[in-house]
Each structure stands twice: as C-alpha cells, then as structure tokens.
Amino acid sequence: MEIANEEYVVRYDPDSATVTCQGSFRLRGMEEYAPILHLLLAAADAKPLTLVVDLRRLRFLNSSGINTLSKFVLRVRQHRVSQVVIKGSSEFPWQQKSLKNFERLLPGLRLEID
Numbered sequence: 475m476e477i478a479n480e481e482y483v484v485r486y487d488p489d490s491a492t493v494t495c496q497g498s499f500r501l502r503g504m505e506e507y508a509p510i511l512h513l514l515l516a517a518a519d520a521k522p523l524t525l526v527v528d529l530r531r532l533r534f535l536n537s538s539g540i541n542t543l544s545k546f547v548l549r550v551r552q553h554r555v556s557q558v559v560i561k562g563s564s565e566f567p568w569q570q571k572s573l574k575n576f577e578r579l580l581p582g583l584r585l586e587i588d
Contacts, residue, residue, distance in 0.1 A: 475516065477509050482532075484510050491522035491556075496531035499539040507542040514546040518556060525556040529573070530563040530588070540572055544579060551580045562587045 475486040482497030493514060501507050517525055527543075529535075535543075550558055560576060562569035564587055577583050 475513055477513060484513055486513055486517045488517075488520060488522075490526070491517070491520070491524060492526040492528055493517050494528045494531075498534035499532065500534060500536055501538060503538055504541065507538055510539075511542050511545060514542075515549060518546070518550050518553070522556050524559060525550075526559045526561060528561045529569060530561050530565075532569075533566055535568065535572070540575075543576065547576050547579045547583065557582065557584070559584045559586060564588065 475488075477484045482495065482499055485494045486492070487494070495510075499507075499510075501510075504511075514527070527546075547558070550556060558580060560573055560583065562573045562585065564570060570587055573585055573587070577585055
C-alpha cells in the first residue's frame with residue numbers, strides 16, 4: 475500500500491509491518507491527511523506484534539500532520555493492537571521535540587531517534 479506525490483511518499487510493507495514516511499507533509503487540514511491516516515490505521519488493523527513507523531526521512535511535518543499521527547497513536551492505544559516503534563532522526567530537530575509527545579499518548583511506545 476502506497477501514497478505518493480511529488481512532495482512525499484508513505485508506504486506500508488506488510489511483510490515487515492513497517493510504515494515509511496519520507497519527504498515533507500505540508501497538507502492543509504485533516505481532510506487532506508485522511509488517506510495517510512487511513513493507511514496508518516489499516517497497518518494497525520492488521521494487528522502485527524510490532525508495528526514500526528519510520529519517520530527518519532520525513533523532513534517536515536506541520537501541525538495537521540502531528541494531529542494525524544496523534545489520532546493514529548490514540549487509536550492504537552484504544553484498541554491495544556500492537557507494540558508501536560517510531561523511528562526518527564536527530565537530523566531533523568522537529569522530530570526530537572514532537573515525537574516525544576507520542577510516548578505520553580501511548581505508554582509502552584518505543585521511540586528510537588538516531
């Protein structure tokens with residue numbers, strides 16, 4: 475499953491239970507983020523033991539994108555379907571600041587920043 479355009483790519487690999495996001499998410503509002511949220515929720519609904527969300531190549535994420543990821547994390551918490559690992563990069567300062575908030579939303583979430 476993949477969503478791609480000239481600004482970003484979001485890909486779900488069911489074999490590795492990994493959602494990879496790369497590029498820049500500069501979408502306007504939740505309506506434009508709906509396909510990305512749908513892909514994330516579909517990955518969680520597959521109920522892998524561990525679901526990896528790899529954001530290491532995501533250069534930019536606006537507030538609507540943060541809200542989208544928050545909805546995903548809250549849905550996982552509500553249904554307790556999988557262990558979630560979020561991978562980030564210290565190359566992008568926003569990731570260290572923003573991704574830590576997801577640990578508060580989902581106790582047990584594993585955040586890996588390299």
